[in-house]
Amino acid sequence: MAQHSTLDGTFQALADPTRRAVLGRLGAGPASVGELAAPFDMALPSFMKHIRYLESTGWIRSHKVGRVRTCTLERERxxxxxxxxxxxxxxxxxxxxxxxxxxxxxxxxxxxxxxxxxxxxxxxxxx
Amino acid sequence: MAQHSTLDGTFQALADPTRRAVLGRLGAGPASVGELAAPFDMALPSFMKHIRYLESTGWIRSHKVGRVRTCTLERERxxxxxxxxxxxxxxxxxxxxxxxxxxxxxxxxxxxxxxxxxxxxxxxxxx
DNA sequence: CGAATGCTGAGCCATATGGCTAAGTTACTG
DNA sequence: CAGTAACTTAGCCATATGGCTCAGCATTCG
Missing domain, CATH: 1.20.5 (Single alpha-helices involved in coiled-coils or other helix-helix interfaces)
Structure with missing residues (x-):
């Protein structure tokens, strides 16, 4: 995915309710993809697209340990x-x-x- | 055009550089559509779509006197x-x-x- | 080791977005 | 009144967006 670490991407990321909700949840601390996805009635691959978008626009960062990918909020954004x-x-x-x-x-x-x-x-x- | 006076639309409007620039210009005071469009190498109908979008998302309001449509920033947004x-x-x-x-x-x-x-x-x- | 878990890749779809051109309407000016 | 100015309407296009399903890979567990 192309990098969107510009203002366009920064605001575009916020233009979706799912993504805003993810940011809200991560404000409470890091969480796994599965945990973040749980409240949404959405297929996981679709949800992952949101995660990818948030990461590419600098709102979050993530790392994988074993099967579990954990996401962390980048407050600087x-x-x-x-x-x-x-x-x-x-x-x-x-x-x-x-x-x-x-x-x-x-x-x-x-x-x-x-x-x-x-x-x-x-x-x-x-x- | 559908109303986007939600957070989705509010941020979506900011996800475009042309629209952000328009808001920046209107910070200096109201301006006509023609005046706002002048700095952009863009067809006027395309530019008007941006204006319409900003209006529908509550960022600006506009009114027409004769041939001239004047846009005003809504600072509350x-x-x-x-x-x-x-x-x-x-x-x-x-x-x-x-x-x-x-x-x-x-x-x-x-x-x-x-x-x-x-x-x-x-x-x-x-x- | 087989089953379960937690992602990941690939392809598809309908709709939205950000631009274009062509044509038209309304208002203003000389 | 003809020409010009300032939008406005309509249709088109390529690309992006926000979802889906199917299949697969890597890791963990009993």
Missing amino acids: FDVVAGWLDEQRRLWEGRTDRLEQFVTARETTARETTARETAAREEEARS | FDVVAGWLDEQRRLWEGRTDRLEQFVTARETTARETTARETAAREEEARS
């Missing part, structure tokens, strides 16, 4: 998602702040001639 | 994602705390008879 969220928030907050500074500077330097332009610029930002 | 993250973290932190309390209580009440059981339980949690 949550930080990747949180990082993206923070980045988005930072972008829109930073842009809002910069817009206010820009408007303030314009008012200070030429208060009477740019009043209408400033209002139009604010209206544009708001619409 | 970020809270949905953050909420899911927090919930996961709370689950695994809560479970870790409860496990420690459980182990401690067992050691206090019957230190000598449960030592081996406690060690086995810790090993189970660790493996």
Whole structure:
């Protein structure tokens, strides 16, 4: 399977309820494939595809001892998602702040001639 | 298009770089479809599918005035994602705390008879 | 050693996804 | 009013996704 350790794959992995549930269970500690599969009315090969997907996108890692494959949550992947969220928030907050500074500077330097332009610029930002 | 205002759709929408970029741009303020589409080397009908998807999953809303459709970011959708993250973290932190309390209580009440059981339980949690 | 357990590989299927082109509708402009 | 702008509809395509069954391999157990 191709590597999806990009944001695409990271979010794609979360777009399935089975996979989200698996992550939730692994939050409690490592578990075998069989144990993870038990709550789902799904054929094991199909379930394994989900496991493979989670592993290829960096959400879990697994290792096999004898017949038993044990899966472990990679908590750092949550930080990747949180990082993206923070980045988005930072972008829109930073842009809002910069817009206010820009408007303030314009008012200070030429208060009477740019009043209408400033209002139009604010209206544009708001619409 | 079917409503995807569930977590599946919320994450599925983020699984595409075009759609993530659109959200990033809208963080700066509302924009027209044409404006949003400009940076992408993509046919407009294809791009509109992305817009429709983002709207159906609650990431944006849009309205048309004349020929121009303007899209606006729904910032609350970020809270949905953050909420899911927090919930996961709370689950695994809560479970870790409860496990420690459980182990401690067992050691206090019957230190000598449960030592081996406690060690086995810790090993189970660790493996 | 045979039976049971726990995955694994391979192939199949229906549906969804992310793009395309062609054509059309509505609104705006000179 | 003709031409242009800004979407919108419809159909198509290749690939991916989320499931299935069948068969098989490796390990464990009695």
